[in-house]
Amino acid sequence: MGSIAVDDATLSRPPFKVLVVGGSYGGLSAALNLQDICSGRAARCGPDAKKAALDGTSAAHDGPQFAVDITVVDERDGFYHLIGTPLAFADESYAEKCWVKYEDVPALQQSPNNIRILRGSVQSIDQERKIAKVLGSENGPGPIELKYDYLIAAAGLRRVFPVVPQSLLRKQFLFEAGDHIQAATANRHGVAVVGGGAVGIEMAAELKLVCPDLKVTLIHSRDKLLSAEPLPEEVKDRSLELVHEAGVEVLMSHRVDRTEEFVDNGHKAYKVYFTNGHTLIADSVIMAISRSVPSTTFLPRDVLNEEGYVKIQPSLHFPSESPNSDDHLAIGDLVKWSGIKRCGGAMHMGYLAANNIHMRMKQAVSGTEPTYLELDEIPPMIGLAVGKKAVAYWPTNGVSSGEDVNKLFFGDDLGFDICWNHLRLGGYDVVKA
Template identity: 50%
Template structure:
């Protein structure tokens, strides 16, 4: 027994809502700190996620173009080696509400939404943004996801008319380019409502122009200033269904499939106290990633990380993992303070300037502090051959040795 009265029978309970980049980073980095041989700290981590596995969201454009890659992009939680240990539990379900004062959460478990209460010492909101299909698959199980992705891939592979991707943000560009790269026989058209791609992002014009050039180099036809007005399914004489598409500028076309790549992302934060949220639903945090509101009881032991926080910068996987890392370190510091009376030394995140990494077929574009770079070497460094899956897997040490 240590000074705080904690033991294997009475561990620190950490509840993490969300098992993607930031949530898994919290778990892995906290466990690494608590596993120190000299003075191991008893913790019990519970990760709640609507999916039954880790889904590599960045890989969506390729997962929805290649069945082989789709198999790789979703890994059941039970098959992540580093987290197969007695002090880590995965719950397939949703956190529906938390009470910061009593430090309890209400969890709705899949598949029947059975409700149960879960007590915790530390809570981490890492549930990200709710994104629509086909920006991300909507399935809750790997089996359903493979079926969902397979149906989509079959529809585009067997297309007789062009596949129309609507939305020239990062998702639309990558989706159109990957589809053309993997299925070169398919005609792919990307339509965007503005006069430049990436128009919603705070990026310089040369980055947006480069994105256009790289997209066109893949063989994708790009229609700028084309806002979708209507898409009407019609059945041809041979029984196949196509879409009669009209744009607000009067241009019409026939498309075999219309892929809406406009993300309309909504923060998944309904379970958090309203006092902790900004107007758009994102979570207000301190640079330590603790909740910033003084109206939330026990705000010091409640953290938020990843895409759902109200922080500067374009949402990126690297930023989410970095924040998860820091939250794990900061929880460890609070535990040490309780156990040993040490004043915590917190890791803090800084304001994030606009930066982006964009995969476009065989090339990639990057923009950040060192300006813009593009080409095959940028693709290798940022994404390798699998849209960053191996880079993320190894960075999070998910294949690490079992305890």
Template identity: 60%
Template sequence: MGSMPEPVNVTRVLVVGGAYGGLSVALNLQDLCRGLPPRCGEKPTDDEQVVVAQFALDITIVDERDGYYHTIGSPLALASEAFAEKCWVKYDEIPALQSPDIRVLQGSVKSVDPERKVASYVGHGSTETTELQYDYFVAASGLRRVWPVVPQSLRRKQYLFEAGDHIRAVTAAKHGVVIVGGGAVGIEMAAELKLVHPHLTVTLVHSRDKLLSSESLPDEVKDRSLDLLRDAGVDVLMSHRLERTEKTTDDAGGTCLRVHFTNGHAMLADNVVMAVSRSVPSTTYLPHSALDEEGYVKIQANLTFPPTTPNPPTTSPSATSSAGRAKRCGAAMHMGYFAAHNIHQHMQLQQQQQRLGKDDSPPRAQEQKTETETEPKRPQYLELKEIPPMIGLAVGKQAVLTGPRGA
């Protein structure tokens, strides 16, 4: 009689948010658990032999959208219908996610009970709450952003209408379009509109005397951004605070808007686009004890929830944190990689403890190649360092970049 195959225990990982941070966690963890070098980690040299502990995984990604939305492309997607098509890819069309160990659910996570390791979610278009059990929980739900900073649609089809309607409305403007807000979003939005529609009069107005006034960046970067914006053909009004708009008629009897500023200046425009960012953390589903007063996760350097949260070592949030907010997509992917690495380290620790008899539950791994049975290896957690201020701004055909060398 042949021997019975050992039952394979599968580790369940629940990731909230399928954007830069969430996909980075899922795919790096999948690499590691397959014994491969993680795609965002350092590449091993040809003569370096890397042996990585393998585990069977069941990753569930929950996102409110039906696809991956490339948020950083928003300013161009809201200027060009052709680009808008490329900016949102449905999850079932992303080759890397078509794997038996990854499933993507469209819906909204509403609460998490770390004690029971259960999250509740409501599927898109449903009113029913479903429970999802997990072994590891990852919060990668980023920020909630208003229109027109990002589209508000949850389905690609609806998003294309939303972007198309906006583009047609702003580009039909005879008297031009006024963008309010000289932060990164307003600057890029104004520059992309002017680049794609050179005939359009685009005016950017900002209430302060420097662009990017809420960013802790050197003045040189702020001044350079203003120069590039003007070079790109955008009219820029500094120290202009929007007071109100009123419908009026122009000399030809056409309807347009009169835009009034608190300094007494007024101008005609057909459209006013508010690029004043009011983004808030999407963390309402997390226990209060894990959040600071603004709603950001009180993240630990190794990306776990604070020790006051039950089971903190088995929960690894990425992307929303008070220590290093993912204000850049690269930082979100980096945090996702760290979270994946640390979960993988914790999985090995648990497996060792089970093998040494500290835990009665069955082993989770399919295979373990790196450690001996008697000498437990301490987990090598990666720790996040403070992310220094940096920015990369596309201003028409030019760009402004700043940050520490090598960042």
């Protein structure tokens, strides 16, 4: 391990204040990687830490250490493994696993001095004065102002139910998941899942996996699944094969016109009308049609594009013409960038953002010109769980599918342990078996 230089100027200045908006894959990655670098450790999501973990050694970050005060603000009371939603809405015991309250995340508990989690919603920021307004924080009902040196926007997308749960507290979420599962698994007429994108496919397949006797029908308005994604036809065709193999019934080229609720022998049921004149009866209808919008209403309008995504530079900074742009970064789903939105991308951006903030700190202390890490263009790629199997497409490896692909991409729990371990949420040196 190399020695780490901590000079007098570094020690005598007050801690740098870093505000992270959003405590999910991107936000936690940024906070934890920054904490690593500032304390002289190799950034946990960077190549040096990965190599050291493989070699069974430890690695240092070869740069100055800084006192840092990181605040992560999130509307939820814990880390929610969003990717697991299709299984959480099919299996109550999995729902218990995939939402971990922040106070139960060991990596955050090991750093009470420099990572603080605040439950609240960031309402606005003043980019000029570097102040954020936070509502619903633990400090009382009114908004509070938080002053920062550097801000990382990692607030993701706003997604509708049941694409994601709407609860903000773990306790409420368990009720929400339980109610949804009860309605979906009534098993008289079965369940209809509308939308053959990634979320609809996963929801239909997970329900069928957990309740093999349940009739599950996946409905899609186009003649190919994943029709909105810029993926090779082979991925779309293979996905359909796997959906069939999982035992899910599929209605392609069926556009829903309307859904009517009625009472069937004392039970709530639904009649789905299609524009082609067909109808279908179901006990519940799950609308897995994505209407996600970037969660960026708290940001100045001129850093956003017309759809609300942050117009980042390759260094993840806000547009250079905006005030203090080098002190404001955006990462994860809410940025305008190439590629399909993925949690791996969000965590990687968190690592890059941590490096680039450390560069700015170095500049503030010693005047050195920063050399920022930059985000490469991201080609379309996907890993899609379809019950016991999965289909994956990576530009270098092409299309693959099967149970082994599911194991590789998702482990045994729709990727919970993979993400947990990648972020080292159990602690820097703790990897779940």
